[in-house]
Amino acid sequence: MKIDLTDTTASKVNKALVQGRRAIGTPAVGMVLTLVIVTDEENAYDALKAANDASREHPSRTLVVVKRVSRSPRDRTTSRLDAEVRVGADAGTGETVVLRLYGEAVDHADSVVLPLLLPDAPVVVWWPVNSPLDPAKDPLGALAQRRVTDTYAAEQPVRELSARADTYTPGDTDLSWTRITPWRSMLAAALDQVTCEVEAVEVEGEEFNPSCELLAMWLADRLNVPVKRSLSSGPGLTAVRMDTSCGPIALDRADGALATLMIEGQPDRAVALKRRDTAELIAEELRRLDPDDTYASALRFGVDRLGSVPEQPVAAGEPASADEPAAAGEPVTRAEPAPAKKAAAKKATGAAKKAAAK
Numbered sequence: 001m002k003i004d005l006t007d008t009t010a011s012k013v014n015k016a017l018v019q020g021r022r023a024i025g026t027p028a029v030g031m032v033l034t035l036v037i038v039t040d041e042e043n044a045y046d047a048l049k050a051a052n053d054a055s056r057e058h059p060s061r062t063l064v065v066v067k068r069v070s071r072s073p074r075d076r077t078t079s080r081l082d083a084e085v086r087v088g089a090d091a092g093t094g095e096t097v098v099l100r101l102y103g104e105a106v107d108h109a110d111s112v113v114l115p116l117l118l119p120d121a122p123v124v125v126w127w128p129v130n131s132p133l134d135p136a137k138d139p140l141g142a143l144a145q146r147r148v149t150d151t152y153a154a155e156q157p158v159r160e161l162s163a164r165a166d167t168y169t170p171g172d173t174d175l176s177w178t179r180i181t182p183w184r185s186m187l188a189a190a191l192d193q194v195t196c197e198v199e200a201v202e203v204e205g206e207e208f209n210p211s212c213e214l215l216a217m218w219l220a221d222r223l224n225v226p227v228k229r230s231l232s233s234g235p236g237l238t239a240v241r242m243d244t245s246c247g248p249i250a251l252d253r254a255d256g257a258l259a260t261l262m263i264e265g266q267p268d269r270a271v272a273l274k275r276r277d278t279a280e281l282i283a284e285e286l287r288r289l290d291p292d293d294t295y296a297s298a299l300r301f302g303v304d305r306l307g308s309v310p311e312q313p314v315a316a317g318e319p320a321s322a323d324e325p326a327a328a329g330e331p332v333t334r335a336e337p338a339p340a341k342k343a344a345a346k347k348a349t350g351a352a353k354k355a356a357a358k
Contacts, residue, residue: 003085010115013083017095020087030059031094033122033286036113037064038140039129044098046278047128052092053279058286059093061118065140066099067106079105081112110139117143122289126282129153136169146289148282150175151210158213165299170291176210177295178281182273183215183237186251190261196246201227204241206234215240217302218294236275 001024003016035058037047044066051062080103086096097116101109117123123144127135131149135141151160151174164174191198201219205212212229215237220227232238235256242249247264251273259273 001086001088002090005083005085007080008083009081010112013085013097013099013116016083016085017087017097020085020095024088026088031061031118031121032058033060033124033289034116034118035060035062035286036123036125036140036144037062038109038125038127039064039066041066041068043129047126048096048098050278050282051126052096054283054286055092055094057283060286061094061116062091062096063113063116064096064098065101065109065113067109068100068102069106079103081105108139110143113140114143122146124148124286124289128278133163134167134169135172136167145171146285147172148175148285149173152176157208157210161210161213161299161302165302168296168299170296173285173292173295174210174214175278175281175285177214177292177298178284179211179276180215180218180237181284182276183240183251184218186259186261186271186273187219187240187242190249190251190263191242193263193266194244194246194249196244198223198225198242198244200225200243202230202239202241203227203237204230204232204239205237207231209234209236212237213302214295214298218298221298221301 001020003020005012005016035051037044037051039047044064048062048064051060051064055062080101082100082102084098084100086098090096099109099112101112105112124146125135125138125140125144126148128150131154132138132141135147135149138147141147147169149164149172151157151164154160157176161176164172201216201223203212203216203219205215216227216229219225219240238254239250239252244264248262249264250262251259251271252262253259253273257272257274259271261269261271
């Protein structure tokens with residue numbers, strides 16, 4: 001059931017929710033949290049679909065905040081709220097309200113959302129794109145116990161991790177971190193099977209992928225060993241290789257679905273390690289609302305160790321620039337000159353030798 005409201009108020013939206021529940025015969029509210037999605041019109045459909053799929057596991061009231069910025073100066077000063085209320089089959093297992101804000105209402109989205117929050121229930125705010133620099137200080141983020149961002153959607157995803165570390169507040173998390181949960185579980189299980197000391201680690205994945213950087217930071221933080229970041233064509237993370245005192249351990253996933261776990265002295269094993277969709281990632285984040293201390297430790301370790309996170313990870317065997325830090329756990333070495341610079345330097349050296357001989 002859908003109810004469209006034009007130029008409305010939060011009070012009328014609440015009345016429409018009650019009316020909708022009575023119309024479908026479910027007057028009781030059985031939802032466990034409020035999920036606030038802050039997005040634009042272009043990404044609203046995909047974000048709402050993921051939230052509806054996740055609501056099968058976590059029945060919730062979903063508030064989609066779409067900020068509509070008008071190009072006309074006259075419209076910018078006119079506040080208006082349009083709402084679309086969905087209940088029943090159109091809203092998964094909970095309730096959905098799509099709020100479109102115009103004019104000055106865009107700057108006061110928290111005032112619109114606050115009356116629509118479920119009483120005595122946790123609040124989670126999710127920014128699929130265009131997340132604020134400091135989610136905890138954002139007016140909507142201040143209402144939430146859990147704030148979910150996605151650095152992979154940023155223009156400079158790896159460098160965005162540095163900003164996340166500088167502004168981290170308990171309750172912050174990122175879907176780039178959620179994506180590597182199966183990898184962390186599998187690697188921890190592999191190390192539990194052996195009694196060896198890890199000496200070095202290599203993390204292989206596609207370029208500009210924050211999940212690869214976070215996994216490298218986590219390994220360097222927990223194992224206190226050098227971690228080298230190498231590049232591949234993807235998709236996403238493709239391999240983690242660990243050198244141990246008992247022989248190599250490798251987790252290799254070349255196709256994005258099935259991985260091979262290789263441990264010295266044991267037969268190779270195929271393990272399911274598929275790339276998960278956004279609905280599964282959001283469902284995982286909604287399972288816990290307490291601060292993720294492991295994420296905070298890995299994030300701060302990488303930034304504190306490096307000073308700042310490099311936008312371009314260093315390829316396997318390729319030295320970093322002298323003025324750019326290497327990836328997590330990798331020592332900084334002076335970069336080789338570019339081929340053109342090498343030729344120019346060689347030519348200048350030859351000319352200098354000729355002049356000296358004359």
